[in-house]
Amino acid sequence: MEIYNRYHCCASCQHFRVLKDNNKKIDYQCSRLNYQTKPNYKFDCWSPKDIVKKRMNTSF
Numbered sequence: 001m002e003i004y005n006r007y008h009c010c011a012s013c014q015h016f017r018v019l020k021d022n023n024k025k026i027d028y029q030c031s032r033l034n035y036q037t038k039p040n041y042k043f044d045c046w047s048p049k050d051i052v053k054k055r056m057n058t059s060f
Contacts, residue, residue, distance in 0.1 A: 007056055008046055008048075009039060009040050009041065010028070010039055010040070010041045010046075011040070012046075012049060013030070013046050013048060014047050014048065014050075015030050015031045015047060016028065016029075016037070016039070017029045017030070032045065032047075033045065
């Protein structure tokens, strides 16, 4: 499996946000695109978080 494919998902992107309301409902949003998303979704605009970049460079 390619290292990029292994990590590429919304949950590993720097723009991924978890939003919780008072009723304990959890929503996920891309702050860059302002779209509702899910952790396992993939978009072409993916920008990995710093920790993910580090893991990608050391996962060989």
